[in-house]
Amino acid sequence: MKQVNENILEVKDLETYFFTDEGTSKAVNKVSFSLKKGETLGIVGESGSGKSITSLSLLRLIPSPPGKIVGGNIYFKGEDLLSKTDKQMRSIRGNEISMIFQEPMTSLNPVYSVGEQIAEVIRLHQNLGKKEAWQKAIDMLKLVGIPSPEKRAKQEPHELSGGMRQRVMIAMALACHPEVLIADEPTTALDVTIQAQILELIKNLQKEFGTAVILITHDLGVVYESCDRVAVMYAGKIVEYTTAKELFENPKHPYTIGLLNSLPRLDMDQEELTTIPGTVPSPYNMPKGCSFAPRCAFAKKICEEIVPDLQHIDQSTQVSCWKHTVQWDREFVLHEKVGVE
Amino acid sequence: MLLFIIRRILQTIPVLLGVSLVVFLIMQMVPGDPATLLAGEGATKQTIEMVRHELGLDRPIIYQYFDYVFHAIQGDFGESLRNNRPVLDEIMIRLPITLQLALASILITVVLGMIAGIISATKQYSMADISIMIIALLGISLPSFWFGLMLIYFFSVNLHIFPVAGWGTIQHMILPAITLGAGGAAIVARMTRSSMLEVVRQDYIRTARAKGLKEHIIIYKHGLKNALIPVITVVGLQFGALLGGTVLTESVFAINGLGRLIVDAIRTRDLPMVQGGVLIASVIFVFMNLAVDVLYRYFNKRIDLN
Amino acid sequence: MSITVEEKKVLLSVNQLKQYFPIKGGIFGRTVNHVKAVDDISFDIYQGETLSIVGESGCGKSTTGRAILRLDEPTSGTIQFQEKDLLSLSKKEMRKVRKDLQVIFQDPFASLNPRQTVEQILNEALAIQNVVPKENRKHRIEELLGHVGLRPESMERYPHEFSGGQRQRIGIARALAVEPKLIICDEAVSALDVSIQAQVLNLLKSLQRQFNLTFLFISHDLGVVRHISDRVMVMYLGKVVEIADKKSIFEQPQHPYTRALLSAIPVPNPVQKRERIILTGDVPSPIDPPGGCRFHTRCPFAIDICKSQAPELKISAQNHQVACHIVS
Numbered sequence: 001m002k003q004v005n006e007n008i009l010e011v012k013d014l015e016t017y018f019f020t021d022e023g024t025s026k027a028v029n030k031v032s033f034s035l036k037k038g039e040t041l042g043i044v045g046e047s048g049s050g051k052s053i054t055s056l057s058l059l060r061l062i063p064s065p066p067g068k069i070v071g072g073n074i075y076f077k078g079e080d081l082l083s084k085t086d087k088q089m090r091s092i093r094g095n096e097i098s099m100i101f102q103e104p105m106t107s108l109n110p111v112y113s114v115g116e117q118i119a120e121v122i123r124l125h126q127n128l129g130k131k132e133a134w135q136k137a138i139d140m141l142k143l144v145g146i147p148s149p150e151k152r153a154k155q156e157p158h159e160l161s162g163g164m165r166q167r168v169m170i171a172m173a174l175a176c177h178p179e180v181l182i183a184d185e186p187t188t189a190l191d192v193t194i195q196a197q198i199l200e201l202i203k204n205l206q207k208e209f210g211t212a213v214i215l216i217t218h219d220l221g222v223v224y225e226s227c228d229r230v231a232v233m234y235a236g237k238i239v240e241y242t243t244a245k246e247l248f249e250n251p252k253h254p255y256t257i258g259l260l261n262s263l264p265r266l267d268m269d270q271e272e273l274t275t276i277p278g279t280v281p282s283p284y285n286m287p288k289g290c291s292f293a294p295r296c297a298f299a300k301k302i303c304e305e306i307v308p309d310l311q312h313i314d315q316s317t318q319v320s321c322w323k324h325t326v327q328w329d330r331e332f333v334l335h336e337k338v339g340v341e
Numbered sequence: 342m343l344l345f346i347i348r349r350i351l352q353t354i355p356v357l358l359g360v361s362l363v364v365f366l367i368m369q370m371v372p373g374d375p376a377t378l379l380a381g382e383g384a385t386k387q388t389i390e391m392v393r394h395e396l397g398l399d400r401p402i403i404y405q406y407f408d409y410v411f412h413a414i415q416g417d418f419g420e421s422l423r424n425n426r427p428v429l430d431e432i433m434i435r436l437p438i439t440l441q442l443a444l445a446s447i448l449i450t451v452v453l454g455m456i457a458g459i460i461s462a463t464k465q466y467s468m469a470d471i472s473i474m475i476i477a478l479l480g481i482s483l484p485s486f487w488f489g490l491m492l493i494y495f496f497s498v499n500l501h502i503f504p505v506a507g508w509g510t511i512q513h514m515i516l517p518a519i520t521l522g523a524g525g526a527a528i529v530a531r532m533t534r535s536s537m538l539e540v541v542r543q544d545y546i547r548t549a550r551a552k553g554l555k556e557h558i559i560i561y562k563h564g565l566k567n568a569l570i571p572v573i574t575v576v577g578l579q580f581g582a583l584l585g586g587t588v589l590t591e592s593v594f595a596i597n598g599l600g601r602l603i604v605d606a607i608r609t610r611d612l613p614m615v616q617g618g619v620l621i622a623s624v625i626f627v628f629m630n631l632a633v634d635v636l637y638r639y640f641n642k643r644i645d646l647n
Numbered sequence: 648m649s650i651t652v653e654e655k656k657v658l659l660s661v662n663q664l665k666q667y668f669p670i671k672g673g674i675f676g677r678t679v680n681h682v683k684a685v686d687d688i689s690f691d692i693y694q695g696e697t698l699s700i701v702g703e704s705g706c707g708k709s710t711t712g713r714a715i716l717r718l719d720e721p722t723s724g725t726i727q728f729q730e731k732d733l734l735s736l737s738k739k740e741m742r743k744v745r746k747d748l749q750v751i752f753q754d755p756f757a758s759l760n761p762r763q764t765v766e767q768i769l770n771e772a773l774a775i776q777n778v779v780p781k782e783n784r785k786h787r788i789e790e791l792l793g794h795v796g797l798r799p800e801s802m803e804r805y806p807h808e809f810s811g812g813q814r815q816r817i818g819i820a821r822a823l824a825v826e827p828k829l830i831i832c833d834e835a836v837s838a839l840d841v842s843i844q845a846q847v848l849n850l851l852k853s854l855q856r857q858f859n860l861t862f863l864f865i866s867h868d869l870g871v872v873r874h875i876s877d878r879v880m881v882m883y884l885g886k887v888v889e890i891a892d893k894k895s896i897f898e899q900p901q902h903p904y905t906r907a908l909l910s911a912i913p914v915p916n917p918v919q920k921r922e923r924i925i926l927t928g929d930v931p932s933p934i935d936p937p938g939g940c941r942f943h944t945r946c947p948f949a950i951d952i953c954k955s956q957a958p959e960l961k962i963s964a965q966n967h968q969v970a971c972h973i974v975s
Contacts (some may be wrong), residue, residue, distance in 0.1 A: 046842060094552035101547065107548045109545040109546070110567065111567055111640065112563075120552070191867065192908060194703075196913075218840065221915050227912075248915045262845035264848070264874035265870070265873070277938065338517045348675070
């Protein structure tokens, strides 16, 4: 079913499960979001939130077994990626949708030169000859700010620093001018000053190529500076989905509030950091109802019984939390109406 | 790289000296007196002493040793006590045969082993994987001489596909090469499998997939070159076992090679022949190791083998 | 946690510490050069305070921590602790001193022996230093687990049965077991999620109050450092560039590197935003550090003297020292 709108990517009720000896883990549990052309969407969460699995699911890179995308749709330019053949997916990867990863140290092949690794993706998708692809690879290296690109192109990854390797990854990902770039924790393993350089680079290239970016991170500061919209994930679900500005000025979901509060502040002293009591539930043993309820200061009975859906509370903000429904103060009425499953 | 090669070659000198010393001393300790053997039955004590003096066996040991090394460097390993022919000449007749056998065996080890290992790794837990691993286990466990005899029995005696013994044509090479190479192939198969399994889980493989490359290019271009690195080491170690294995295989298949020569020389206490044979074999082994180190370094420049 | 001037007693004093790691090369494997990981630094740690060392990878902060503990033998310098120079002690004497000098490592997965139960891990710590007679050890272990917020039943479990945050708590319990005076925290919260990090930082702070501990806190995360430190020392390429009271460093940073570092941190708050100073290029190699001031190759304010002469640490304000030609 073709959908015509300005959303270049539309994810609807995506479900990715992992089937292991310990049970079934609902790593991505009905996740929905969209991405406009040229926009930057941040997906934030801590370990186990499902943000990385979500990003791998978009390109269908989930290791299978034990993982499997069991439900939902991923509409890219109107067509559902989940119904495409392997061959079709391969022509999209690295070409129309690209991905860069967290560990620049290990994400490049150690036995080939960086130039060859970039040229490879160019030859694959753009039908250029060896010489032209190599030249283009050097151009990309120059574009991402690597000095002496002709010399560097012949070097192997271990001869470059972490920051430079990440630039190479970016060059490789953008070489075919994709419309979507998925960046999975691209700066987490880098020093803070290098991080600033890399984020600046991504921003500039994004402007130049008109690429939409999905930025996955656990660093709320990065999200604030680089993203237009943000989706906060917890235990496989999106709990809050809004603009970056709104998220920081007016966070709604108790988890988001807790997360923002536990950040040590750079501008003032705090005697004690507010923490979120308890720990993330095991993905094999999710609580009934809202997965954050056991740790939520506001939880009421309905929270423990029924899973809240992601609902609009205004035009740009969606939250999955009973507290933000009109019926919150009239809980018992809701109970009668909806019934307890 | 060049510096590394020079350094490693310099390091082989003390190794070779050590080997020559060990070989020399062992032969001193083995019971049986070459002078007595050579003088023959019923020889008088005087005759034996004369023979001993002629052979130079009455001089101090250290003197004998340095004399030996001095001559060895020039290529003079003395003469065989059995037929008085120069040791080096006898070795040189047989060495090419052994080298051919060794090469054929390495080919079987590497090619068979790698293919089996790759199939196993890419189809992990399938029937193919399990059967290959079981066969590999058998390959390591079965004694090679028994295996060789079985091969002869089935393929030569019963099916008449290959000749029973001897050397000279490709048909002669096949069964001995399989016998000698099977154990190594099994080890290489297991090594390749585990190395490939590890490589396939690496981040750069995920990157290659994210680029849209076909699966077989990912495995063979991106994965294999990395997976081979530990396999090269194993193959290098196998070469040592191979040299030792030629002894048994050459005996079973009646091949006139270096291994058989050394065994016969030990039996007849042909001291110069044993020393010469073992020393030559050691030199070959040491340089094979050097070649493996260089190859390893080439594939994996991040390793500092200092 | 503030210390008044009269109370300031030096617990550990580092003087002209150097840690050079040899690089071998050439045909005969001679030492051809050195990685100058820590190049002549001096600082004091006062009783009861938390001194943080911050810097990016390769600055030498972890190396400094390891040198103090003699996990790597320093090339030269002295470390005064309890009236002795640690670097002159024999292995036996050093072992005794280790009772008072403990460490918590970064990786909660790698720093605990996977084959030992929590009880065995803590028991070993108690046994080595013999702080508590055998009969009382189990009780002491229960006590320690209570201090770090773990249930007594945890004793019987193995490290892999705990989460990262819980494992760090076990590491803290282990460090506390021998009743140390100084604990070196080497990136102790860096591998933890933000919400767990907050829990562990609160724990460290409360334990410090309870047991009058002194911390040397090594970290690259300035937010965490702001929260937990009394004083902060900034390192770059093996040298100390600035050392001051926490408030001073964060509100009036003086060294260009400190200012760039602080400005580079992405901050989710429009009020806190600083003007960003983006440094060009990568950190130079510690094998061949730039001459003069090591930072001059990336410094937006470098002048001629910076290229030829290394600046000394000089007092620029109260409780504030900087090594920079422009500032002094």
